[in-house]
Amino acid sequence: MDKTEFWQIIESAKAAAQGDQEIQEQAIINSLEKLEPEQIVEFECLLRECLLEADHFNIMAAQRIIDGYVSDDTYLYFRCWLIGQGEAVFTNALQNADTLASVVVDPYQDFEALLYVATAAFEKRTGKAEDDTTFPRAVASERGLDYDLGSETKGEDWTDNQLPKMLPKLWKKFGAA
Numbered sequence: 001m002d003k004t005e006f007w008q009i010i011e012s013a014k015a016a017a018q019g020d021q022e023i024q025e026q027a028i029i030n031s032l033e034k035l036e037p038e039q040i041v042e043f044e045c046l047l048r049e050c051l052l053e054a055d056h057f058n059i060m061a062a063q064r065i066i067d068g069y070v071s072d073d074t075y076l077y078f079r080c081w082l083i084g085q086g087e088a089v090f091t092n093a094l095q096n097a098d099t100l101a102s103v104v105v106d107p108y109q110d111f112e113a114l115l116y117v118a119t120a121a122f123e124k125r126t127g128k129a130e131d132d133t134t135f136p137r138a139v140a141s142e143r144g145l146d147y148d149l150g151s152e153t154k155g156e157d158w159t160d161n162q163l164p165k166m167l168p169k170l171w172k173k174f175g176a177a
Helices: 003-017 021-033 037-053 057-067 072-084 087-095 097-102 112-126 136-142 160-166 168-175
Strands: none
Touching (some): 003 021, 003 037, 003 087, 021 037, 021 112, 037 072, 037 136, 057 097, 057 160, 072 087, 072 112, 097 168, 112 136, 160 168
8 A cells, every 4th residue: 555545545535424533434444444454554554654744843733723732642633633634634734734724613623533443444354353463553563653652743842922923824713712
């Protein structure tokens, strides 16, 4: 699986879901379980690459403005949500996080379930019920694709008083409250 296939699965599921994350989650699982186990593993690895790519202080600042706070979990789930929006939204946000002002309607955007779709599909495809070293999460961790431990947030850190000028569109929409 390459990035084009990865984004096709994400975007097809998003289109089918029409804003319902449970449907989007199930659509991704349904797409993945038709693939070979190795491809499901590659999906997990590409997902983790995207999570690491989006680990940037500008994305964190956007989440801070939108939600009013940032924690380790909410930041991770926000990046999952960002990936779930598709390649264009993801890429645009990485180039300029303020573009999210035209995408985000409500605060507290997260898509935690995206973290588990490859495992669910792998279990269905292989019939394995217990995690072992062949599971997508284990393989990705073995390859060093760990979004929890040791990953370093890119870019420059910020303070709250910098946010209005840093991301003015998001600040106008969410931060002024």
